[in-house]
Amino acid sequence: MSTLKTLNGNQTIAEAVRQIDPDVMAAYPITPSTAIVETIAQFRADGLISGEFVCPESEHSAMSVCIGAASAGGRVMTATASQGLALMWEMLYIAAGLRLPIVAAIANRSLSAPINIHGDHSDTMGARDSGWIQIYSENCQEAYDNFMQAFRIAEHLEVRTPVLVGLDGFIISHSMEVIQVEDDQKVKEFIGEYKPVYPLLDPERKMTVGPIDFTDYYFEHKRNQLEGIENAPPVIEAVGKEFGQKFGREYEFFEEYRMDDAEVCIVVMSSAAGTCKDAVDELREEGKRVGLLKPRIFRPFPYQKIAEALKKVRAVAVLDRCSSPGAFGAPLFTEIRSALYDYDQRPKIVNYVYGLGGRDIMIEHFKQVAAKLERITETGKVDEIYGYLNLRE
Amino acid sequence: MKKESWKELTIGTINLDAGNSVKNLTGTWRSGRKPQFIKEKCIQCFFCWLYCPHFAIMVKDEEVKGINYDYCTGCGICSVECPPKEKAIVMVEEKIELAEGSKK
Numbered sequence: 001m002s003t004l005k006t007l008n009g010n011q012t013i014a015e016a017v018r019q020i021d022p023d024v025m026a027a028y029p030i031t032p033s034t035a036i037v038e039t040i041a042q043f044r045a046d047g048l049i050s051g052e053f054v055c056p057e058s059e060h061s062a063m064s065v066c067i068g069a070a071s072a073g074g075r076v077m078t079a080t081a082s083q084g085l086a087l088m089w090e091m092l093y094i095a096a097g098l099r100l101p102i103v104a105a106i107a108n109r110s111l112s113a114p115i116n117i118h119g120d121h122s123d124t125m126g127a128r129d130s131g132w133i134q135i136y137s138e139n140c141q142e143a144y145d146n147f148m149q150a151f152r153i154a155e156h157l158e159v160r161t162p163v164l165v166g167l168d169g170f171i172i173s174h175s176m177e178v179i180q181v182e183d184d185q186k187v188k189e190f191i192g193e194y195k196p197v198y199p200l201l202d203p204e205r206k207m208t209v210g211p212i213d214f215t216d217y218y219f220e221h222k223r224n225q226l227e228g229i230e231n232a233p234p235v236i237e238a239v240g241k242e243f244g245q246k247f248g249r250e251y252e253f254f255e256e257y258r259m260d261d262a263e264v265c266i267v268v269m270s271s272a273a274g275t276c277k278d279a280v281d282e283l284r285e286e287g288k289r290v291g292l293l294k295p296r297i298f299r300p301f302p303y304q305k306i307a308e309a310l311k312k313v314r315a316v317a318v319l320d321r322c323s324s325p326g327a328f329g330a331p332l333f334t335e336i337r338s339a340l341y342d343y344d345q346r347p348k349i350v351n352y353v354y355g356l357g358g359r360d361i362m363i364e365h366f367k368q369v370a371a372k373l374e375r376i377t378e379t380g381k382v383d384e385i386y387g388y389l390n391l392r393e
Numbered sequence: 394m395k396k397e398s399w400k401e402l403t404i405g406t407i408n409l410d411a412g413n414s415v416k417n418l419t420g421t422w423r424s425g426r427k428p429q430f431i432k433e434k435c436i437q438c439f440f441c442w443l444y445c446p447h448f449a450i451m452v453k454d455e456e457v458k459g460i461n462y463d464y465c466t467g468c469g470i471c472s473v474e475c476p477p478k479e480k481a482i483v484m485v486e487e488k489i490e491l492a493e494g495s496k497k
Binding site for chain 2: 097098099100160197198205206207208209210211213216217219220221223224225228
């Protein structure tokens with residue numbers, strides 16, 4: 001039977017880990033994901049889970065343990081954030097290259113310098129080309145639900161690609177929320193049994209994992225790797241539907257909020273989308289036809305579906321919680337602008353960077369964005385394509 | 394040797410053809426010098442066999458018999474490790490045959 005529990009984001013992830021009970025968990029605690037790791041360690045000490053819990057000397061080693069354990073044939077997870085994810089860097093690419101279905105919970109946090117422990121998307125956005133599937137969560141419930149679905153997506157035989165689930169540092173990781181925790185047995189049924197492909201702990205089969213490739217094979221192996229993430233969209237869709245049938249909360253690539261008759265649209269991911277919904281409601285009461293599109297899956301990027309959803313509006317503002325120095329706009333913006341290129345009829349589009357280092361974004365800031373979009377529809381001119389929200393000029 | 398297309402490769406860089414490095418003739422890496430084995434001087438200490446990084450020292454009936462040039466890269470470790478009093482392995486010059494197209 002599902003129960004309502006008051007948990008913060010980190011505890012919801014740990015709760016899912018308790019129910020899934022992976023074979024190996026290797027993690028090095030780092031703010032704001034520390035509580036995930038310490039709660040799992042407590043579960044292990046209390047005998048609530050049977051999987052191995054490894055606490056190595058760094059995040060680089062944590063991901064290395066995950067890669068070794070997954071190669072051996074285990075179901076594996078980790079959790080980290082910020083500098084921890086940055087330290088895992090080279091190993092992230094190896095996990096993806098070896099097609100190991102590792103699942104990582106990332107309590108999104110800014111990157112140094114200057115040092116800061118609060119939430120933004122610099123860490124996972126920096127890892128966007130590492131080959132991992134990326135799912136972002138708006139609140140604790142979504143973090144719990146996404147984390148469960150992550151195992152099903154990663155372990156699907158056509159996919160076999162690592163998945164990371166982002167939850168905004170502090171805003172979600174440390175905020176209490178009443179969430180629906182599903183029945184242990186039902187979760188186990190949903191997750192299913194894990195069947196490794198080519199496990200190393202198989203004395204009957206001699207093989208090499210991760211051999212060196214020179215100019216003659218590297219390119220073919222990299223192309224082969226892409227198949228996993230390219231096969232993911234129908235799996236993500238099916239898993240989101242099945243999750244809905246089983247637990248009553250269905251998931252898609254992105255969520256559309258009051259988009260049916262919207263003239264302008266704000267695109268924003270994760271926790272800020274919650275605030276944006278309130279802003280949209282207030283703006284609607286003022287008679288303004290504003291809608292919200294909240295991407296959930298960032299990798300593989302659902303470019304066709306998003307473009308189809310956005311082509312009908314007149315102006316779009318894409319909000320990124322991360323900057324991309326020297327690029328033509330931040331990551332989400334460049335993806336969406338590029339996705340719209342093939343459409344003859346496409347909206348005007350602007351980009352805002354917001355919330356770096358945990359800077360608040362409030363209803364008034366979304367209203368500023370909506371006002372800008374309204375000006376664009378009235379004048380037909382974009383003027384400044386790139387801006388910042390809640391920054392002291 | 395026919396090389397596979399990306400579709401024919403096993404998932405995750407896994408190589409199920411264990412031991413296929415014998416097909417990689419590392420002897421083609423030699424560039425200008427090779428070890429020469431002088432049988433009469435050899436005291437069968439097996440140092441060359443122990444140190445050779447490419448398993449190119451041929452052993453039969455528990456005796457070092459010579460060098461397998463299919464795999465010898467000409468690195469010279471064997472001649473360095475060969476005891477100085479005996480020097481049963483010495484490095485000699487090797488003429489490199491260039492491929493037809495590279496001749497001027």
